[in-house]
Amino acid sequence: MGxxxxxxxxxxxxxxEKGPGSEESKYAGVLFQSLLMFGERRTFELLEEADEKGxxxxxxxxxxxxxxxxCPCGVTLV
Numbered sequence: 119m120g121x122x123x124x125x126x127x128x129x130x131x132x133x134x135e136k137g138p139g140s141e142e143s144k145y146a147g148v149l150f151q152s153l154l155m156f157g158e159r160r161t162f163e164l165l166e167e168a169d170e171k172g173x174x175x176x177x178x179x180x181x182x183x184x185x186x187x188x189c190p191c192g193v194t195l196v
Contacts, residue, residue: 122162152193
């Protein structure tokens with residue numbers, strides 16, 4: 119789980135460096151939402167898997183991503 123925790127910290131540091139509205143900041147938001155939904159262990163496992171496969175995490179929505187209308191229901195690798 120150490121690698122996943124390090125990756126989480128790395129992406130958050132990038133988000134702070136690039137600032138609000140940046141792609142890095144948006145991705146850090148995805149990671150934080152995953153943390154809230156699934157907890158540390160699962161989020162860090164997903165981050166490690168994504169890193170190994172060269173992918174990223176993406177929030178899933180039940181009715182498609184509609185801003186402000188839908189809540190995320192899961193996370194997938196893309």
